[in-house]
Amino acid sequence: MRALHDGHGRSVRYLRLSVTDRCNLRCLYCRSNARQRCIPHAQVLRYEEMARMVGIAAALGIGKVRLTGGEPFARKGCEAFLAMLRGRFPDMDLRVTTNGTLLEPHIPLLQRIGMSAVNLSLDSFDRATFARVTGRDMLPSVLSALDGLLAAGIRVKINVVAMRGVNDGQMDDFVHAARSMPLDLRFIEFMPMGSGTLWSPENFWSADDIREEAARRARLIPVEAGAEAESGPARMYRIEGGLGRLGFISPLTNHFCLTCNRLRLTSEGALRTCLFADKEYRLRGLLRHPRITDEALAGVIRRACADKPVGADLLRARREGAAVAARQMVGIGG
Structure with a gap:
């Protein structure tokens, strides 16, 4: 099959696959105050259907797949699914994004x-702030993982x-973590996602302001753009004398849309070509139709792209203070 390109000439090489919309946390930025109903089990893609979609994506030139949620490890059988994917696609760049609360028993399998990399959603190293953001007092489990x-x-x-009035007073902790551990710690601007979003100008903390705050505590050495493909949308900085790095992701103040290379597949089989666009391409019915071939599904993906x-x-077209997409992040996949 021919490699994927969209109508703007961007090459699509990355699939974010939501394993489930269920999560054991209730983070401020992922769910709003609006009532959230989980997808009925019968409407969630089976693991075999997800694996089929990964195979179609691989044939279209996608070489990187990230499993997201919800919380991936909240779904029964996720570990076996990971092993299945690795067995079928040994050359795939396979990753997972997790809140870390259920992760530790699965580390030997990873x-x-x-596993190429694990992204941990961790918005504070302070136990009280962690509980405020997530709704649960589970920071020790995450740090152990x-x-x-x-x-x-x-x-x-x-x-x-990054949220003003929530974790903006904890830069010392963040810089210490990146200085003392061999990891990348990346700040992401709070996005106005989902109906009933809690986003406001008052709690928005821009990437430029975050970087200035970090630079007061450490000498930041820029990593040249393109020097490492792993950086993705983050502007990365080494910390002088440190083991890790800091990154700054600015979807609102300095977008990276012209280099976007990703698709998203929700846990009920809806393909989204842009995080901010509510247009979805429903693939579950096609996946379950006995006469629909992989080639036909690939054709749908091409047309969507x-x-x-x-x-x-x-973003520019949205009303001031309004959400940029109706679906909440927990339903889209992080």
Whole structure:
């Protein structure tokens, strides 16, 4: 099959696959105050259907797959699914994003299958703030999992959603973590996602302001753009004398849409070509139809990619203070 390109000439090489919309936390930025109903089990893709989609994606030139949620390890059988994917796609760059609360027992499996990297969603090293953000007092479990990942030699990226009035007073902790541990700690601007979003100008903390705050505590040495493909949308900085790095992701103030290379597949089989666009391509019915071939599904994906929008255009068009997409992050996949 021909490699994927969208209507703007961008090459699509990355699939974010949501294993489940269920999660044991209730983070401020992922769910709003609106009532959230989980997808009925019968409407969630079976693991075999997800594996089929990964195979189609691989044939289209996608070489990187990240499993997301919800919380991936909240779904029964996730460990076996990871092993299945590695067995079928040994050359795939396979990763997982997790809140870390259920992770520790699965670390031996991740090490055994050669997991490329694990992204930990960790918005505070302060126990009270962690509980405020997530709704649960589970920071010790996450820190134990972090130690286990590093001991196993698995690459770790920590994702911090930066929020004024919430974790903006904890830069000392963040810089200390990146200085003392061999990991990437990346700040992400709070995005106005989902109906009933808690985003406001008052709690928005821009990437430039975050970087200035970090630079007061450490000498930051820029990593040249393109020097490491792993950086993705983050602007990365080494810390002089430190083991790790800091990164700054700015989807609102300095977008990276023109280099976007990703698709998202929700746990019920809806393909989204842009995080900020609510247009979805329903693939579950096609996956379950006995006469629909992989080639036909690939054709649907190609047509969807042809209409892949530029997210920054959608941001500019939204009303002041309004959400940029109706679905909450927990339903889309982080």
